[in-house]
Amino acid sequence: MNESATLATPVSARDHTEGRADAPLTLVEYGDYQCPYCGAVYPVVKRLQKASGKKLRFVFRNFPLTQAHPYAMVAAEAAEAAGLQGKFWGMHDLIYENQADLAPDVLPAWAETLELDLQEFALAIKKGEIIKRIKEDRMSGIQSGVNGTPCFFINGARYDGRADYEPLRAALEQQLNTKVL
Amino acid sequence: MVALKAGTPAPDFALRSTPDQLVSLSDLRGRPIVLVFYPADWSPVCSDQLALYNELLPEFYEFNAQIVGISVDGIWSHLAFSKDRKLHTPLLADFEPKGAVARLYGVYDEKTGEAERALFVIDAEGLIRWSYVSPVGINPGADGILKALALIAQHKGDTTIPELSRLPVKEDQ
Numbered sequence: 001m002n003e004s005a006t007l008a009t010p011v012s013a014r015d016h017t018e019g020r021a022d023a024p025l026t027l028v029e030y031g032d033y034q035c036p037y038c039g040a041v042y043p044v045v046k047r048l049q050k051a052s053g054k055k056l057r058f059v060f061r062n063f064p065l066t067q068a069h070p071y072a073m074v075a076a077e078a079a080e081a082a083g084l085q086g087k088f089w090g091m092h093d094l095i096y097e098n099q100a101d102l103a104p105d106v107l108p109a110w111a112e113t114l115e116l117d118l119q120e121f122a123l124a125i126k127k128g129e130i131i132k133r134i135k136e137d138r139m140s141g142i143q144s145g146v147n148g149t150p151c152f153f154i155n156g157a158r159y160d161g162r163a164d165y166e167p168l169r170a171a172l173e174q175q176l177n178t179k180v181l
Numbered sequence: 182m183v184a185l186k187a188g189t190p191a192p193d194f195a196l197r198s199t200p201d202q203l204v205s206l207s208d209l210r211g212r213p214i215v216l217v218f219y220p221a222d223w224s225p226v227c228s229d230q231l232a233l234y235n236e237l238l239p240e241f242y243e244f245n246a247q248i249v250g251i252s253v254d255g256i257w258s259h260l261a262f263s264k265d266r267k268l269h270t271p272l273l274a275d276f277e278p279k280g281a282v283a284r285l286y287g288v289y290d291e292k293t294g295e296a297e298r299a300l301f302v303i304d305a306e307g308l309i310r311w312s313y314v315s316p317v318g319i320n321p322g323a324d325g326i327l328k329a330l331a332l333i334a335q336h337k338g339d340t341t342i343p344e345l346s347r348l349p350v351k352e353d354q
Contacts, residue, residue, distance in 0.1 A: 008324075067235050068266070142324060144324065148320055
């Protein structure tokens, strides 16, 4: 039986990653910018990154639940558009740190905070390339067995535990030990 | 209890979806049907299985599939839950006699008095083509359903195909 789902699309150069490419641990998150549980796990991931240092690579992929969260898609577009100007993580962090204020009309202001070229930012969203990328993320998530947000994969295997620091840290550690053995 | 397996004709049933609407499996025949048994309405929002399927309706519609939720909750709970979560799929009340349809499909949990988290993909002719019972507390996602629907579409009209219990669901692990 399928006890645990696995990542259908391996991490590649198209992904947004933080940390070293040769890190022994890769944590992939499928997330929604308006999802409160993703907002709650944002500082948890930051803490894990800090604690794990060079051992951990973090990857974020889009999984906007648009039926439940009307701003999830515009937020995802904003982060991807910022990414085209090399500021994906800046926008990603800004959105999660200010999730309570998230609305379509604050995004240009946040883009300004990141000193993005605003015209280029707006144009990138208009052109549709970004939507395509978000849909690719979503499809890879569906195929990987994403079952809600946030959904994590540790070295390719879906993590079914609680999205909290201690259980995530323990799962990462366990993975690291198995790898060494 | 053992869930009905692929290759078994799906037992017919009729359950209420609203105070004055009775939905029977035979009414839905002619297109693939996905039966989603779940323990209870009102589980946490973002990790909710039905919210996920609600989001993936365009993917299910590509296979012309109808998705139906079933739990032991009554119609009033279903209506409020549906409205709150903006669900676009019918929710059927397996309420009286309690869990009768879940029992029929072998997915009633006697201890909790709820349905297990179980999925049945039924083809247009009424044959179960894939079934899956999820481990307790784990939301199964949608990949298994979509793979089963793709296989049904691929083998449309071919009644001689081997049972799809050997469906390559998450075979790549």
